[in-house]
Amino acid sequence: MNPDEFDLEDQLRQALQPKRAPAGFASKVMARTRAKQPWHQNWNGAITLAMVAGLVMAVVIPVTLASRRQEDRAIEARNQLITALGITKIQIRQVNEKISQRIKRNRPAL
Amino acid sequence: MHDVSRQSFEQIVADNQSRVYSLALHYLRDHPTAEEISQDVFLQLFRDLPRIESSAHARWWLRRAVCHRCFDETRKRKHRPRPGLEAVPEPAALNREVDSFLNDRLRRLIADLPDHARMTMILRYQEDMDPAEIAEIMKVPVSTVKSQLHRSLAVLRGKLKKQEVCR
Secondary structure, three states: OOHHHHHHHHHHHHHOOOOOOOOOHHHHHHHHHHHHHHHHHHHHHHHHHHHHHHHHHHHHHHHHHHHHHHHHHHHHHHHHHHHHHHHHHHHHHHHHHHHHHHHHHHOOOO | OOHHHHHHHHHHHHHHHHHHHHHHHHHHOOHHHHHHHHHHHHHHHHHOHHHOOOHHHHHHHHHHHHHHHHHHHHHHHHHOOOOOHHHOOOOHHHHOOOOOHHHHHHHHHHHOOOHHHHHHHHHHHOOOOOHHHHHHHHOOOHHHHHHHHHHHHHHHHHHHHHOOOOO
């Protein structure tokens, strides 16, 4: 190697020797990581909360829907029963009238 | 984060703070920006800590991260010029170090090199990395690193000879 080059490379190593980091550098970094920590924790908390909420919704929504469907079917059944009772009432009244008319016709005149 | 991870991160910061800061400082020649970038790089590492396998991996990761952050900063500066080291007074702690005229002259000459050649020289002579390692960090072919080193040394030697500093 050329002696000039050797000297230059050696001088470059000296010139580019690592400088000490400014005072308090490490503690500033650590403080910034601590400042970031709650954000991570909140983020994790938010994810957990969202998962729990999702789970609750997944259970509550089908149960509510099933209950409402059952209620609708009960109301429909009650309405059908009322209609059937109404029809039966009319039929009983008609039969009753016919019987009354026949009795009147068959009664001997005094 | 677990305490163990925090402790190992603290150790990584302690072991590498001067290296990372110096890489940024020698490249940018601007103390506040070098400190800001170094801190950001450590915070980036903190977020990536679960993926770090060893202290050697952390050192490699930090070198690569600071190198690319410096390139980003240079790109930004081309649009928004900022005062360099010349405009900023040296901190008291640095004045105590032996800092010869020749070393200062060399640092100024390195600062005049093109961006990639400058980082190549810093990684070679500050970090004592070989061309293959530099190529891996800078994501360029080894031949490019070798030719950059060769050309940069020739440029520096030429400029120093002109100023009758080089033997």
